[in-house]
Each structure stands twice: as C-alpha cells, then as structure tokens.
Amino acid sequence: MITKKPANNWQQIQDALLDQHQLQLWLFQPGQSSAALSGNKALKLKYHIAQALHCKKAGLLTFGGAFSNHLAATAIACQQQGIASIGLVRTDRLDTHNPTLQHCQASGMQLVPISRAEYRMRNESDWLKQLQQHYPDFLIVPEGGSSKLGVQGVAELDLTKTPHGNSQYIVAATGSGGTLAGLAVGNPDTQVLGIDVVNDLSLPDKIRQWCPQASNWQLITGYTGKGYGRFDAELLQFCLEFKQRHQITLEPIYTGKAMSALYQLIAQGVFPKGSNISFFHTGGLQGLAGLRYRGLLSEADYQVLVTPG
C-alpha cells in the first residue's frame, strides 16, 4: 500500500493492518529550518530561549549524553538566535569524531565533559545552585528541555485536528516527559499516549508536576526493549520496512520504538474501530549518524534510512 503525499505537515499512513482494524493513522512532522531542530525540539526550546533573551542571559546551558538530540538542537537553536550555548556532556572524554559533538561544536556550543556520577546529580537543587554560581550568565535548561517552559512550547501544537477530522488518540515517544505533558495540555480533548523509551520509574511524577490539571495522558510501558538507546534486529527491520513502504525515516531509539509499539497496540486491538490516531514524529534523525559511527547501524542500512524517499 502507498502512503499519500503530505498535506501540510501531515501524512496519512496507509497499511493493511490499519484497514483491518478500521483505523486512520496520521503522522505529523513539523517543518524546521534545521534537521536537528525538527520534531519536538524547537517547541521545547522556544520559551527557554525567550526567557534567556528576556533576562539578558548570554545563552543556554544544558545536559545530554554524547549523542544527544537535545544537545544538537540546543546548539543550533542558540546559534540561530545569536546567543551562546554550553553543553555538559556525560562522557569521560570528548570524542572529536562523534558526529553529534562535531555538530554541536560547529554550531558554536562549548562542550564540557562530566562524569556519570556528576551527571546523576543533574536534577539536585544543591548541585544546580553551584552550577548556576559557576555559570551565572546562562539559563540552565533541564535534560531533554523538559520543564514548565518546555511544556508551554509543546502545548502550542494542535495534533488533534488532522486533515480528516479530529483524532481521538495522539501517540509520541517519551523520554524526559516534557513532550507528553505538553501534548496533554495542548490537546485537552484527546487521549495522549506516550511510549516510554527510557524505563524511568520517576517519570509519571515528573509529568504530573508539569501538567497537574491534565488527566488525558498515559505512559505506555513495556516497549523499551533492551533499554534506553538499545534496539534489536527486529526493530531495525521495522524502521527499514517503514521507510521502504511509506518514505518516512524513523530511528530506532525514539520514533521507531514508538511507531513499532503503536503497531503492536493496534494488532492487539487496543483502539476502537473507527478511531483516528495522530502520531507525532519527534525528530531525532541526527542520531542516525551516531549509530553508524558506533557500528550499531551498517552503512547500507544508514543509506536506506537517510536517503530521501
């Protein structure tokens, strides 16, 4: 079956499984000036940048792993706004061949390696106070851009109105939780299902803090597979076939895991017949180069995924 060409940023996915369950599936991909800013990234950073500019800060300081989509997005967003950026990277040493870190540096981000032990303190108030004293001119953005400001940006996204009427469900990958909270706030009449890709037991409490009034969200667990950042041959195959069938690139850490989980939920008959489902493509395609660099993705598979359909 062929997937229809995109109407604006929406693309209808056509598949026998969907027909069999009498469902419509619409994928939403926001257009962006840079690949690293695609998906949820620009939205989560929008009000952090506004706040930094308002408070006349020199720039943003944030955290991430060595292949972090959020670091890559922060670097380019700050560059575009003409402000500085600092990335605290969870690593023993900065690998100058790592494509994500190369992108960050090329976009002007100052990279600072921090140990795993120190990284674990990233949400502790005493540690954050010290960090702020060390970098008084920078607005500290939590990991993944998930905060009240991040939620405010995502909440501006209406994923309920698809080109074929309202959806009853919105599905997206969930890491640090800000996207799920923002979607719940911004789409109050729609059920928002976040597919957990990290297995973080503290996540539901964090999400509740960001959207205390919302009850239209659910964190779907059990689809993390081998754990955060890991994937098996079956999931990779799902992403490759999805690309070939629909000309849409998914990566196996976030969007591929979430879409594969959605297909499994559909196959289990979780969605009532006649439902319309929106899927938020949250970006993260910059991470594919890192997977290839680490030998987790072959050159041939990388090319299938990144070559425009």
Ligand SMILES: Cc1ncc(COP(=O)(O)O)c(C=O)c1O
């Ligand atoms: C590609 C991608 N999808 C989904 C997410 C999850 O978003 P959140 O961390 O807001 O839950 C992230 C992390 O920011 C991501 O990089």
